[in-house]
Amino acid sequence: MRSSLLRSVKTLARPTTARAYSVDSVPSRKVTVLGAAGGIGQPLSLLMKLNPLVSQLALYDIGGTPGVAADVSHINSRSEVAGYMGDDQLGQALEGSDVVIIPAGVPRKPGMTRDDLFNINAGIVKSLCTAIAKYCPHAIVNMISNPVNSTVPIAAEVFKKAGIYDEKKLFGVTTLDVVRAKTFYAGKANVNVAEVNVPVVGGHAGVTILPLFSQATPKANLSQDDIQALTKRTQDGGTEVVEAKAGKGSATLSMAYAGAIFADACLKGLNGVPDVVECSYVQSTITELPFFASKVRLGKNGVEEVLGLGPLSDYEKEGLEKLKPELKSSIEKGIEFAKKN
Numbered sequence: 001m002r003s004s005l006l007r008s009v010k011t012l013a014r015p016t017t018a019r020a021y022s023v024d025s026v027p028s029r030k031v032t033v034l035g036a037a038g039g040i041g042q043p044l045s046l047l048m049k050l051n052p053l054v055s056q057l058a059l060y061d062i063g064g065t066p067g068v069a070a071d072v073s074h075i076n077s078r079s080e081v082a083g084y085m086g087d088d089q090l091g092q093a094l095e096g097s098d099v100v101i102i103p104a105g106v107p108r109k110p111g112m113t114r115d116d117l118f119n120i121n122a123g124i125v126k127s128l129c130t131a132i133a134k135y136c137p138h139a140i141v142n143m144i145s146n147p148v149n150s151t152v153p154i155a156a157e158v159f160k161k162a163g164i165y166d167e168k169k170l171f172g173v174t175t176l177d178v179v180r181a182k183t184f185y186a187g188k189a190n191v192n193v194a195e196v197n198v199p200v201v202g203g204h205a206g207v208t209i210l211p212l213f214s215q216a217t218p219k220a221n222l223s224q225d226d227i228q229a230l231t232k233r234t235q236d237g238g239t240e241v242v243e244a245k246a247g248k249g250s251a252t253l254s255m256a257y258a259g260a261i262f263a264d265a266c267l268k269g270l271n272g273v274p275d276v277v278e279c280s281y282v283q284s285t286i287t288e289l290p291f292f293a294s295k296v297r298l299g300k301n302g303v304e305e306v307l308g309l310g311p312l313s314d315y316e317k318e319g320l321e322k323l324k325p326e327l328k329s330s331i332e333k334g335i336e337f338a339k340k341n
């Protein structure tokens with residue numbers, strides 16, 4: 001997955017006018033980024049512009065999108081780029097969209113939890129999802145805005161109220177947890193990072209992030225202390241960046257990368273590429289919780305199959321039980337907000 005994205009980037013960066021891919025064989029796909037002028041939005045828009053599966057790229061924000069769109073549009077890759085700004089243009093940005101990526105909302109500052117963002121971001125997500133229901137009810141939605149554990153249930157409720165909810169099309173983007181787990185594992189196990197796979201399940205906040213290092217490949221003989229340290233570092237990865245940025249926001253570049261990987265997987269699934277599997281926070285029955293992140297097979301309609309957890313170590317089993325109360329209450333908080341407002 002990552003290597004194919006890098007291949008696309010390299011191909012498109014080549015200084016040649018020859019087409020490195022056949023546009024005719026690739027279906028037209030419109031991707032909309034909501035929050036496109038932000039810290040994540042800008043590099044994510046760049047990466048989506050480099051993706052040859054995208055034919056139309058719509059960049060929406062409450063401000064700043066004309067500049068971002070003009071800038072990105074000069075890149076000599078397949079997609080046509082258009083910028084949209086403000087409520088009046090939201091419908092146009094969304095109309096006909098196949099995949100909507102949402103990195104809109106405020107990021108954390110040091111000392112805050114993701115849940116501290118709820119009060120502002122819940123309303124933003126609700127209004128954007130109301131517009132999605134109206135203008136592109138069949139689009140796949142990639143939710144990045146935090147707290148993901150609650151914003152995905154909010155989106156589901158908004159879509160249910162509008163009568164268009166399709167659980168196969170709503171995804172909480174947890175790819176950054178996987179990206180981090182892979183990087184940290186490769187460092188500790190001293191293996192080639194490009195070959196590493198680690199599923200990360202649960203949710204996207206603190207202890208709800210549960211990396212399954214017992215299933216990591218290539219296998220390495222790590223001590224229990226190492227596994228615990230890797231688990232904690234993955235769970236605290238976002239906080240590590242928030243603290244390093246010291247008040248200037250949270251992960252943006254690594255998130256843009258992760259968001260681009262996940263959107264690319266959704267597009268591949270839509271286009272009928274077989275065996276596209278990524279971890280994502282989706283409606284789920286693999287535990288008693290209604291939303292849960294696990295490996296998901298992506299297909300022409302979005303989620304094709306929510307895959308099970310596989311064998312867990314005792315440490316992971318314990319982690320799974322520990323995360324459930326927090327994840328449950330974040331889900332309930334989202335549902336309650338959407339029902340009340």
Ligand SMILES: NC(=O)C1=CN([C@@H]2O[C@H](COP(=O)(O)OP(=O)(O)OC[C@H]3O[C@@H](n4cnc5c(N)ncnc54)[C@H](O)[C@@H]3O)[C@@H](O)[C@H]2O)C=CC1
Nearest residue numbers: 035037038039040061062103104105106107144145146255
């Ligand atoms: N799922 C994940 O793994 C991650 C999620 N995040 C979350 O992503 C969100 C965005 O983070 P950043 O890009 O760093 O923040 P940012 O503040 O740099 O950018 C957010 C953008 O959203 C825009 N925005 C605000 N209200 C909007 C609305 N109603 N419609 C459209 N756009 C709107 C703002 O104008 C701004 O351009 C935060 O909630 C953050 O916590 C961040 C990193 C990882």
Ligand SMILES: O=C([O-])CC(=O)C(=O)O
Nearest residue numbers: 108176237238239250251
């Ligand atoms: O930590 C944050 O606030 C942003 C985020 O979700 C991450 O980096 O994983």
